Amino acid sequence: MFYREAGQFKTSYTADMAIFPIRQDRIALWLLLAFAFVGIPVLAKFHVWPFGSEYLLRAILVPFLILSLAAIGLNILTGYCGQLSLGSGAFMAVGAYSAYKFGTGVEILFLKIPPLPMLPSILLGGLMAAIVGIVFGIPSLRIKGLYLAVATLAAQFFFDWVFARIRWFTNYTPSGSVNAPQLEFFGLFFNSPIERYILCLLFVVVFAFLAKNLVRGNLGRQWMAIRDMDIAAELIGIRPLYAKLSAFAISSFIIGVAGALWAFVYLGSWEPLAFNIDRSFQILFMVIIGGLGSILGSFLGAAFILVLPILLDQVPHALGIPISVETVSLLVFIVTGALICWLLIVEPHGFARLWLTAKEKLRLWPFPY
Amino acid sequence: MLRGTLVLAAAIGTVAMATPAMAQGEQYVPSLVYRTGPYAPNGIPFANGVIDYWNMINERDGGINGVKLAPEECETGYATDKGVECYERMKSKGATGAAYFSPLSTGITFALTEKVTGDKIPLLTMGYGRSESRNGAVFPYNFVAIGSYWTAADVAIQHIAKEWGGLDKLKGKKISLVYHDSPYGKEPISALEARAKLHGFEFKAIPVTHPGVEQKSQWLAIRQDRPDFVLLWGWGVMNPTAIKEAAGVGFPRDKMMGVWWAGAEPDVIPAGDQSTGYKSLMLQHGAGKFLVHADMEKHLIAKGKAQGKPDDISHVLYNRGLINSMLGVEAIRTAQKKFGNKPLTGEQVRWGFENLNITAARIKELGFEGMVAPIKLSCNDHQGADQARVQQWDGKAWKVISDYYTADQKILAPMVADAAAKYAAEKKITPRDCSKES
Numbered sequence: 001m002f003y004r005e006a007g008q009f010k011t012s013y014t015a016d017m018a019i020f021p022i023r024q025d026r027i028a029l030w031l032l033l034a035f036a037f038v039g040i041p042v043l044a045k046f047h048v049w050p051f052g053s054e055y056l057l058r059a060i061l062v063p064f065l066i067l068s069l070a071a072i073g074l075n076i077l078t079g080y081c082g083q084l085s086l087g088s089g090a091f092m093a094v095g096a097y098s099a100y101k102f103g104t105g106v107e108i109l110f111l112k113i114p115p116l117p118m119l120p121s122i123l124l125g126g127l128m129a130a131i132v133g134i135v136f137g138i139p140s141l142r143i144k145g146l147y148l149a150v151a152t153l154a155a156q157f158f159f160d161w162v163f164a165r166i167r168w169f170t171n172y173t174p175s176g177s178v179n180a181p182q183l184e185f186f187g188l189f190f191n192s193p194i195e196r197y198i199l200c201l202l203f204v205v206v207f208a209f210l211a212k213n214l215v216r217g218n219l220g221r222q223w224m225a226i227r228d229m230d231i232a233a234e235l236i237g238i239r240p241l242y243a244k245l246s247a248f249a250i251s252s253f254i255i256g257v258a259g260a261l262w263a264f265v266y267l268g269s270w271e272p273l274a275f276n277i278d279r280s281f282q283i284l285f286m287v288i289i290g291g292l293g294s295i296l297g298s299f300l301g302a303a304f305i306l307v308l309p310i311l312l313d314q315v316p317h318a319l320g321i322p323i324s325v326e327t328v329s330l331l332v333f334i335v336t337g338a339l340i341c342w343l344l345i346v347e348p349h350g351f352a353r354l355w356l357t358a359k360e361k362l363r364l365w366p367f368p369y
Numbered sequence: 370m371l372r373g374t375l376v377l378a379a380a381i382g383t384v385a386m387a388t389p390a391m392a393q394g395e396q397y398v399p400s401l402v403y404r405t406g407p408y409a410p411n412g413i414p415f416a417n418g419v420i421d422y423w424n425m426i427n428e429r430d431g432g433i434n435g436v437k438l439a440p441e442e443c444e445t446g447y448a449t450d451k452g453v454e455c456y457e458r459m460k461s462k463g464a465t466g467a468a469y470f471s472p473l474s475t476g477i478t479f480a481l482t483e484k485v486t487g488d489k490i491p492l493l494t495m496g497y498g499r500s501e502s503r504n505g506a507v508f509p510y511n512f513v514a515i516g517s518y519w520t521a522a523d524v525a526i527q528h529i530a531k532e533w534g535g536l537d538k539l540k541g542k543k544i545s546l547v548y549h550d551s552p553y554g555k556e557p558i559s560a561l562e563a564r565a566k567l568h569g570f571e572f573k574a575i576p577v578t579h580p581g582v583e584q585k586s587q588w589l590a591i592r593q594d595r596p597d598f599v600l601l602w603g604w605g606v607m608n609p610t611a612i613k614e615a616a617g618v619g620f621p622r623d624k625m626m627g628v629w630w631a632g633a634e635p636d637v638i639p640a641g642d643q644s645t646g647y648k649s650l651m652l653q654h655g656a657g658k659f660l661v662h663a664d665m666e667k668h669l670i671a672k673g674k675a676q677g678k679p680d681d682i683s684h685v686l687y688n689r690g691l692i693n694s695m696l697g698v699e700a701i702r703t704a705q706k707k708f709g710n711k712p713l714t715g716e717q718v719r720w721g722f723e724n725l726n727i728t729a730a731r732i733k734e735l736g737f738e739g740m741v742a743p744i745k746l747s748c749n750d751h752q753g754a755d756q757a758r759v760q761q762w763d764g765k766a767w768k769v770i771s772d773y774y775t776a777d778q779k780i781l782a783p784m785v786a787d788a789a790a791k792y793a794a795e796k797k798i799t800p801r802d803c804s805k806e807s
Contacts, residue, residue: 179483
């Protein structure tokens with residue numbers, strides 16, 4: 001009923017191969033983008049509840065967008081190419097610290113790079129993360145599955161150590177904590193919450209479209225072939241070296257950019273602990289809960305893992321139930337954990353599959369068969 | 370399945386978004402706490418002291434000059450990103466927004482330093498945080514009242530020298546620092562290095578990874594290296610673990626001294642008899658009951674309204690919580706003199722902090738005599754005091770074993786000026802002209 005595709009005829013190959021072949025999807029996407037780019041700023045401008053409060057923008061939407069971006073990055077590697085990685089925190093850290101170094105000026109021996117503007121810094125941060133990702137992806141040519149996860153874990157611990165110990169990366173600050181340079185893009189300063197939100201949104205939308213296009217093209221098909229059966233993929237002429245390392249590179253690039261945004265836009269001042277093993281797990285859970293091999297799933301997973309505990313945390317207080325904060329925070333752990341178990345039991349493929357089922361039902365409604 | 374998920378999501382969404390109305394005419398005072406996680410043993414008594422003092426002011430005086438305090442807690446678990454989320458959640462609640470924040474975490478302090486200047490909310494970091502934030506011209510909203518880590522490091526070396534019979538005896542000796550590998554643990558290193566250069570002792574810094582339950586290799590290295598003294602910059606479960614490991618490798622506990630965050634009951638009691646002889650710095654105050662505790666007992670404990678248990682209200686960290694809130698309350702009181710007896714904004718409370726002057730007579734009036742020395746903050750000086758003492762655990766209680774030491778400003782003042790200038794240059798801040806502040 002709502003999703004009736006009857007009457008949507010495709011008369012060209014381009015139309016048939018569009019990212020969103022169903023008209024309803026396209027309309028929904030445009031509405032969503034319009035709301036995100038125009039609606040939210042306008043509502044925030046006129047202080048319409050709840051968009052008028054800085055809290056929603058700064059503490060929920062900005063981290064949600066950045067972690068969604070990281071989840072998209074990991075989804076390319078784990079969901080599309082089937083390579084399990086526990087090094088996302090490390091790749092985020094590489095992105096953040098490289099962007100910091102490029103943003104404040106690099107000096108190695110004879111090489112002197114003056115402080116770069118913000119956009120090149122962030123993108124170069126992503127590039128460094130991609131290089132590191134390729135290096136730590138090399139073992140994936142020989143080892144698979146959980147063993148690969150352990151190998152990427154090495155990246156996590158190695159970079160925790162590097163950024164805590166090698167003081168060059170932190171410009172020799174006495175405390176080891178570094179401050180992000182000012183957020184300046186082409187002469188514009190992004191300081192207010194709504195500006196920071198728009199900045200993250202731009203990055204996320206650009207990279208989400210890139211990722212969505214990549215995974216349905218030649219490269220994405222290679223990744224999926226490797227994921228589904230690497231020997232068969234090799235036999236039909238796909239080079240595992242190229243496919244796997246390109247997945248590592250692109251995934252790490254996106255994660256690195258997310259790391260730079262997390263440090264510069266959300267935290268503003270950070271220490272290696274911001275990118276520790278917990279962050280890697282958090283992003284992996286987002287991908288698993290959201291749905292492996294789905295860009296939409298990355299957003300849903302990020303919302304579930306990041307936003308749900310924050311909301312649950314405020315439920316007892318909002319209802320006026322007088323229980324202490326420690327009980328609440330323990331309850332949040334229990335409820336979130338239970339929800340994850342429940343979700344994985346009834347829908348092991350995550351929220352993305354749930355959405356597909358919903359779409360299917362909406363098509364048949366009100367006459368299911 | 371689908372329907373269930375949708376209903377659940379909708380229910381949570383609507384409930385969480387409905388924020389209850391705050392009473393008008395009350396001063397909203399937020400508290401970032403950690404009552405869970407590896408740092409909870411130390412976080413709980415401090416948080417109890419903080420909120421109990423506010424509640425006591427409400428019960429005893431009906432608020433500050435008639436303006437009731439409206440406290441609220443938010444659990445951070447000592448995690449920086451959670452702390453930032455809590456800060457964003459609480460900063461604009463209440464009639465006038467948050468009065469001030471005390472995150473009790475150096476990591477959260479670093480992250481919030483970026484934000485408080487824009488939001489115009491003071492950050493009271495009593496005995497922790499950025500040492501260079503003493504410079505109020507560059508850090509208008511940070512108040513590292515009573516003491517910084519550099520104060521602590523300097524006093525620690527002074528005490529060691531006194532034990533050995535003079536600063537000249539330090540030459541050729543070895544002093545090691547076992548530290549929590551975070552901004553918190555790294556802060557004192559530059560002050561200790563400055564002293565090492567001055568007196569010619571060998572200084573070594575040994576990091577311990579968060580949360581600090583694994584320290585075997587560090588203490589084996591200490592056994593090989595045989596330093597003459599070990600300083601401990603730990604927090605939470607790291608402290609008793611360090612004491613146990615020291616006992617394990619036979620390092621004498623009376624040659625170990627913790628910072629004031631490694632000198633409370635939860636730091637020594639879990640290690641049992643092994644803690645006997647262990648020393649720590651005092652953020653001026655120690656354990657024990659003073660005049661203010663009589664009010665706590667009368668107005669809160671007798672009515673069953675206290676967060677702290679009756680036996681615990683004399684503990685070091687509970688007392689520190691009381692002092693933390695006392696400084697905040699006095700700052701609000703000071704600001705009320707200028708802006709009137711009504712709920713104040715963070716910017717107004719900041720003025721109160723900057724003009725805070727707690728004299729000896731006022732300390733006596735407040736019931737804190739014997740806990741803190743007089744403190745006076747100003748635009749130039751957001752710390753206001755440079756003193757600390759040393760205490761020793763005798764197996765049952767903390768005993769004060771020294772007089773007040775005063776940190777040497779000849780060493781520290783240039784360091785503060787340098788670090789603050791570097792921060793100002795990095796963040797493109799033009800320092801305020803303190804001679805023009807009123």
